[in-house]
Amino acid sequence: MKYTYLGHSSFLVEINGIKIVFDPFISPNDLAKNIDVNSIKCDYVLVSHGHSDHVADVETIARNNDAVVVGAYELAAYYGGKGIKHHPMNIGGRWDFGKFNVKTTNAVHSSVLPDGTYAGNPLGFVVNSSEETFYYSGDTALTLDMQLIGKQHNLDAAFLCLGDNFTMGVDDALIAAEYINCKEIVGMHFDTFPYIRINHETAIKKFTDKGYNLTLPAIGLETELKKK
Secondary structure (H helix, E strand, C coil): CEEEEEECCEEEEEECCEEEEECCCCCCCHHHCCCCHHHCCCCEEECCCCCHHHHCCHHHHHHHHCCEEEEEHHHHHHHHCCCCCEEEECCCCEEECCCCEEEEEECCCCCECCCCCECCCCEEEEEECCCCEEEECCCCCCCCCHHHHHHHCCCCEEEEECCCCCCCCHHHHHHHHHHHCCCEEEEECCCCCHHHCCCHHHHHHHHHHCCCEEECCCCCCEEECCCC
16 A cells, blocks of 8 residues: 655555545645646545535546545535536445445534535545555544444554644544554644644654654655555
């Protein structure tokens, strides 16, 4: 499994020969100005919720690649109404896409599209394939439901929001890592705006002190995740 950080909460993940983009907010993000949205190749776009900092480039990337948008029923239907391939899901559901399957998880947040359209419930995703299994939290508060993820899945890695203010912060993300029973954590939803800037050194030390590996990826850097 390889992943490339596209900034904010957006990643391009290659797993089992399939490319998946998560929550693309690239073209409006000054920190990701060196990423060319139109050069991104993918098969699926997984969208956790409808806020502008997670959907800004969904339509462009999906159309460029004839990709399938996966998200909550209302959100997926919204893009379907634009003629985009889509697959609707809802909290707790699972679907087998062939080379990988997705289980949706609870996310405690809000969700509305930039034009005011209701986007359904926010979601997280557990993605499983013959290569790796990982959890993408989406925007969420810390919740006891995360313990179910740790009991039901053997995670190789987890992408967790940790910028605080709008989502859980570093301390709550560390508890989340304990709940999901995952040692390999990739941070997201940090530094993009003043509200969510974090101290990198302090965050990494807090995770290290508890026996977890926290990676705060550089934008545009491709990283290979080795199965534990």
